[in-house]
Amino acid sequence: MGRPPADGMRLLHFPARGGNIMDQFVLQLLNGLDKGAAYALIALGLTLVFGTLGVVNFAHGALFMIGAFCAVVFSRLLQLETVTVDPEKLTPWGSPMEIRTPLVQAWLGDFGAFLVEWSVPLSILFAIPVMLFVGIAMERGLIRFFYRRTHAEQILVTFGLAIVLQEIVKANFGANPIPVATPPALSGSADVGTWIGLGSIYYPWWRLIYLGFALVVVGLVISFLRFTTYGMVVRAGMEDRQTVGFLGIDIQRRFTVVFAIAAVVAGVAGVMYTPIVPPNYNIGMDFLVLSFVVVVVGGMGSVSGAVLAGFLLGILQSFAAMNEIKNIIPGIDQVIIYLVAVVVLLTMPRGLLGRKGVMER
Amino acid sequence: MAILRNDLVRLALFALVILTMPIWLAPIGAAYPDLMQKIAIYGIFAIGFNILFGMTGYLSFGHAAFLGVGSYAAVWSFKLLTMSVIPAVLFAVVVAGLFAAVIGFVSLRRSGIYFSILTLAFAQMSYNLAYSVLTPITNGETGLQLALGDPRILDRAFTDAGSGIPPPNLLGEELSGLSGFFFCAALLILCFYLAMRIDRSPFGMMLKAIKSNQTRMAYTGFNTRPYTLAAFIISGMYAGLAGGLLAATDPLAGAERMQWTASGEVVLMTILGGVGTLVGPVVGAGVIKYFENIFSAFHEAKLHEAFSFLPDGLENFFVTITAPFVGEGWHLTLGVVFMLIVIFLPGGLMEGVRKIRNAFTRKPASREETGRLAPAE
Amino acid sequence: MANAVLHVADVHKSFGGLRALSDIDLQVMEGTTHAIIGPNGAGKSTLLNVCIGRIAPDTGAVVFDGQVITGKQPHEINQMGVVRVFQTPEIFPDLSLLHNVMVPAFAKRDGSFRLNALQVTSRQTAIREEAEHWLEDVGLYKQRETLAASLSRGDKRRLELAMGLVQHPRLLLLDEPTAGMSRHDTNSTIDLLRKFKERGMTKVIIEHDMHVVFSLADRVTVLAQGRIIADGKPDEVRGNPVVQEAYLGGAH
Numbered sequence: 001m002g003r004p005p006a007d008g009m010r011l012l013h014f015p016a017r018g019g020n021i022m023d024q025f026v027l028q029l030l031n032g033l034d035k036g037a038a039y040a041l042i043a044l045g046l047t048l049v050f051g052t053l054g055v056v057n058f059a060h061g062a063l064f065m066i067g068a069f070c071a072v073v074f075s076r077l078l079q080l081e082t083v084t085v086d087p088e089k090l091t092p093w094g095s096p097m098e099i100r101t102p103l104v105q106a107w108l109g110d111f112g113a114f115l116v117e118w119s120v121p122l123s124i125l126f127a128i129p130v131m132l133f134v135g136i137a138m139e140r141g142l143i144r145f146f147y148r149r150t151h152a153e154q155i156l157v158t159f160g161l162a163i164v165l166q167e168i169v170k171a172n173f174g175a176n177p178i179p180v181a182t183p184p185a186l187s188g189s190a191d192v193g194t195w196i197g198l199g200s201i202y203y204p205w206w207r208l209i210y211l212g213f214a215l216v217v218v219g220l221v222i223s224f225l226r227f228t229t230y231g232m233v234v235r236a237g238m239e240d241r242q243t244v245g246f247l248g249i250d251i252q253r254r255f256t257v258v259f260a261i262a263a264v265v266a267g268v269a270g271v272m273y274t275p276i277v278p279p280n281y282n283i284g285m286d287f288l289v290l291s292f293v294v295v296v297v298g299g300m301g302s303v304s305g306a307v308l309a310g311f312l313l314g315i316l317q318s319f320a321a322m323n324e325i326k327n328i329i330p331g332i333d334q335v336i337i338y339l340v341a342v343v344v345l346l347t348m349p350r351g352l353l354g355r356k357g358v359m360e361r
Numbered sequence: 362m363a364i365l366r367n368d369l370v371r372l373a374l375f376a377l378v379i380l381t382m383p384i385w386l387a388p389i390g391a392a393y394p395d396l397m398q399k400i401a402i403y404g405i406f407a408i409g410f411n412i413l414f415g416m417t418g419y420l421s422f423g424h425a426a427f428l429g430v431g432s433y434a435a436v437w438s439f440k441l442l443t444m445s446v447i448p449a450v451l452f453a454v455v456v457a458g459l460f461a462a463v464i465g466f467v468s469l470r471r472s473g474i475y476f477s478i479l480t481l482a483f484a485q486m487s488y489n490l491a492y493s494v495l496t497p498i499t500n501g502e503t504g505l506q507l508a509l510g511d512p513r514i515l516d517r518a519f520t521d522a523g524s525g526i527p528p529p530n531l532l533g534e535e536l537s538g539l540s541g542f543f544f545c546a547a548l549l550i551l552c553f554y555l556a557m558r559i560d561r562s563p564f565g566m567m568l569k570a571i572k573s574n575q576t577r578m579a580y581t582g583f584n585t586r587p588y589t590l591a592a593f594i595i596s597g598m599y600a601g602l603a604g605g606l607l608a609a610t611d612p613l614a615g616a617e618r619m620q621w622t623a624s625g626e627v628v629l630m631t632i633l634g635g636v637g638t639l640v641g642p643v644v645g646a647g648v649i650k651y652f653e654n655i656f657s658a659f660h661e662a663k664l665h666e667a668f669s670f671l672p673d674g675l676e677n678f679f680v681t682i683t684a685p686f687v688g689e690g691w692h693l694t695l696g697v698v699f700m701l702i703v704i705f706l707p708g709g710l711m712e713g714v715r716k717i718r719n720a721f722t723r724k725p726a727s728r729e730e731t732g733r734l735a736p737a738e
Numbered sequence: 739m740a741n742a743v744l745h746v747a748d749v750h751k752s753f754g755g756l757r758a759l760s761d762i763d764l765q766v767m768e769g770t771t772h773a774i775i776g777p778n779g780a781g782k783s784t785l786l787n788v789c790i791g792r793i794a795p796d797t798g799a800v801v802f803d804g805q806v807i808t809g810k811q812p813h814e815i816n817q818m819g820v821v822r823v824f825q826t827p828e829i830f831p832d833l834s835l836l837h838n839v840m841v842p843a844f845a846k847r848d849g850s851f852r853l854n855a856l857q858v859t860s861r862q863t864a865i866r867e868e869a870e871h872w873l874e875d876v877g878l879y880k881q882r883e884t885l886a887a888s889l890s891r892g893d894k895r896r897l898e899l900a901m902g903l904v905q906h907p908r909l910l911l912l913d914e915p916t917a918g919m920s921r922h923d924t925n926s927t928i929d930l931l932r933k934f935k936e937r938g939m940t941k942v943i944i945e946h947d948m949h950v951v952f953s954l955a956d957r958v959t960v961l962a963q964g965r966i967i968a969d970g971k972p973d974e975v976r977g978n979p980v981v982q983e984a985y986l987g988g989a990h
Binding site for chain 2: 162292345
């Protein structure tokens with residue numbers, strides 16, 4: 001535990017060097033939106049599970065971490081190599097030249113090479129079934145026994161589960177971060193400044209993609225809740241769990257589905273995140289605490305609140321990291337999120353968009 | 362003595378068990394002072410945490426902040442005043458108490474998970490600040506250490522500065538090894554006694570009533586805020602004492618003591634031992650610190666040794682199975698044990714003890730009943 | 739002539755668009771038992787909640803013993819001697835019956851806060867005997883060491899009654915004290931409450947059971963849809979056609 005602070009504070013921050021104040025502003029705004037996207041994606045599932053199942057899930061960060069490792073495993077699978085020996089060519093040492101080719105490339109030619117390059121986005125297809133399985137297994141195997149237990153017990157059992165999942169990953173992948181390659185076509189930077197007519201401001205493509213991706217996922221989840229009958233029942237359950245039970249709807253099944261959705265959202269968020277920060281076993285925990293703060297600031301059980309608070313805190317945090325601000329209030333970048341959380345909780349007792357009576361003993 | 366006879370017996374037993382730790386911990390390889398000190402210190406931390414969580418029902422997720430503050434305060438006392446541990450420990454308790462009063466005053470405006478998040482937020486702020494802008498006070502990532510050039514005003518007033526950094530002392534006696542343990546153990550016993558007094562007092566009864574039904578307390582004529590605040594401060598002072606003792610036994614203070622995982626650890630200890638019981642938190646602290654030290658020191662060679670009584674095939678099999686749980690992987694053991702406890706024994710180890718005791722005492726009773734039924738047939 | 743202990747003066751309260759209480763003006767005389775009756779949703783419980791500071795009225799005020807208590811904290815109002823017995827039992831489920839009654843007794847003796855962390859509860863004989871006395875009166879003495887959570891609903895109500903009475907309130911507000919009790923328990927509760935009437939305790943009682951109302955009340959106020967529709971001696975109110983209309987016509 002003796003490592004320097006590595007919570008979300010230090011994550012996902014693209015350094016903004018030099019430039020005038022306007023460039024700085026644009027870069028920090030983008031940084032903030034990017035951070036916000038990551039917070040929102042994790043907090044979304046957390047608040048969904050809380051609102052419907054009434055469970056405080058401390059293992060939610062571990063789901064993000066599992067997603068990230070899905071990307072690691074998938075890209076390793078794609079890079080399994082065959083070794084052929086070319087007798088014609090010799091190495092400078094006089095032994096026959098070994099040629100290593102990824103299996104998929106050997107089988108599928110150019111298409112295989114394409115697969116290898118685009119392994120991260122493709123891992124999503126791999127991660128979705130894995131996360132569905134993990135989510136369903138977790139809910140059926142453990143979480144459902146804790147619907148009626150106290151929140152403290154829920155926190156503790158899921159915290160234990162998170163430790164177990166982390167340690168399993170650590171035992172198999174080691175403790176060091178594992179880099180995952182960005183698709184080469186997207187590894188450069190985009191000239192965002194020119195788009196909006198401010199001269200050259202460069203921002204990495206992949207971070208822009210992450211932002212877009214997050215918005216799509218958030219949009220999908222919210223429209224699922226808003227526009228499908230299934231989602232409407234889930235929402236009704238968030239408003240008033242008992243009544244929905246009276247309607248004779250198979251609540252248990254929906255709980256499982258909601259949990260699985262939350263797991264998938266956290267998982268794909270983890271997959272897409274790998275090119276930004278190489279994942280290690282601890283990456284979920286780093287995000288968990290901040291996501292909890294995000295959920296509470298947004299209002300426990302409120303999906304739109306979590307998204308709003310995620311982006312809000314992300315942006316605030318980015319701007320607090322600007323030197324111009326840090327010079328005025330030293331250390332503000334370190335505490336801004338928590339400070340906002342304290343102020344919001346004391347002035348708006350139920351968070352930004354929370355409902356009455358949730359989680360108040 | 363204004364305490365009941367049964368409780369005196371309990372206190373005497375507790376003191377006996379704690380003070381004889383060097384004897385009965387020896388067979389399980391845990392009788393070295395460093396570990397026993399840790400058990401005693403974290404025992405104090407957990408007892409104090411239980412006054413807030415177990416009695417009053419407020420789950421703080423930021424209690425490690427007070428531990429950390431206590432450590433810093435004690436090291437500063439060593440640096441500025443004297444190497445004597447008494448002012449250091451007192452200073453740690455007072456500073457942590459003041460810090461708790463401020464944080465408690467704000468956090469206790471909310472209850473339930475909101476309270477937990479508020480305490481977590483404050484602790485994380487302290488932790489992040491200790492690493493950044495507060496470096497002049499905390500010495501950042503290196504941690505606050507003693508230095509040869511420290512003023513130590515009181516010590517210098519009586520003796521000349523020696524050639525090295527003197528060790529912490531208690532009334533002139535050097536505090537290291539077993540003497541360090543006994544110092545911590547004595548304070549643990551004192552803390553246990555105070556917690557027991559609180560538990561048996563009307564004040565303790567009010568705390569339990571607040572946990573049971575806080576709204577009702579207001580309509581019963583109580584202003585609950587000062588009660589919860591008092592509980593918060595008391596438990597913060599316990600944490601400060603624990604932090605001060607950590608510094609007294611090893612004069613170093615680092616910010617990692619304030620991280621939320623450290624706050625989580627004391628929650629685990631309390632739950633593992635038994636929330637709301639007096640002895641439980643100490644048992645929990647002991648078990649966790651024991652596992653941490655013993656399990657993390659295990660490695661494969663030791664496992665082979667341990668299973669050497671088995672035939673070769675079985676030996677290898679058992680070693681393969683258990684290897685991931687020891688050494689580097691002891692956290693895995695902790696996680697698994699933790700889940701099992703919460704799932705099957707929500708009252709913690711103390712509930713387990715109670716269940717076993719009930720099973721033994723009930724047996725004769727049921728036999729008696731069947732005996733009474735027998736003649737009727 | 740006895741003076742008014744409680745004066746609810748021109749109280750209005752609405753929730754959203756719904757008027758829960760309008761134009762309530764009510765005086766409770768010292769030493770009397772004042773019953774408030776009315777169909778469901780008439781605003782009876784809201785009225786009690788206004789009196790103990792749980793709900794703030796939109797306009798108007800509540801005066802107790804010559805002092806305005808509107809805006810005071812619930813615990814301050816309790817300390818002045820206004821005690822409420824709740825409709826759904828509000829007890830301390832994790833404490834023993836004895837401790838459930840000792841807690842309010844401490845509130846009476848020590849005030850709203852006292853850091854008495856070094857006293858020993860079981861040595862507080864005066865308080866304990868007082869609590870035991872009240873448990874005996876409500877018929878729960880034998881179970882005094884059991885946890886309150888294990889009580890039946892009717893027993894919880896009797897426990898709450900003891901918790902209220904142990905504070906020797908100047909004004910006791912009872913919200914359907916006999917709901918959920920057997921006929922036998924109802925009668926013994928009535929007897930118990932009568933005993934206090936003789937000792938001069940002022941009581942406001944909300945009740946559906948007319949048997950209870952007419953055995954205890956000196957005065958009856960009838961509420962319907964948040965308004966007072968009748969007020970007078972039990973017999974007067976019983977014969978009032980408006981009341982009969984509200985109960986028989988309005989309720990259906």
